[in-house]
Amino acid sequence: MKRDQEYIVKVEQAIAKKYGEEAIQNPKKYWDDQKEKDYLAQLKKVQEKSDRRKQKSKKVKEGDILVDERLLKKSVERQCPVCSIYSFSSRDDLYINKFSCCRECYMEFVEFREDRWDSGWRPSKDEIAQRRLKKDNNGRSGEEVR
């Protein structure tokens, strides 16, 4: 057994000579020391990078609160807040973003009366029902094609 141990020591010395002291140290111990420091430094770098990215994002005023612009873009309003009709037309996006109603509602309730709309006036349920009926009657729904 003693010869075996001597052999191991000799092998270790040979390895140390060839690859440096680190190679024969307990890998776990080696990891704890330098590798972990490197690892933590890398983590910190990644964290700093993501922090910087967060700071770069543009904040947009939405009512009284600041909202991340990217958040707004992700969740485009698809439903008209006035008549509750869903639209996937980019043309309606424009009206919904600007006037909080779809294009049909804009033409019915907002156009030429934007001041009244801006002051917060909204059509009654009956008026909205009439608007939807009107749309059905003159076949405007055909315009929903993108």
Ligand SMILES: [Zn+2]
């Ligand atoms: Zn609408």
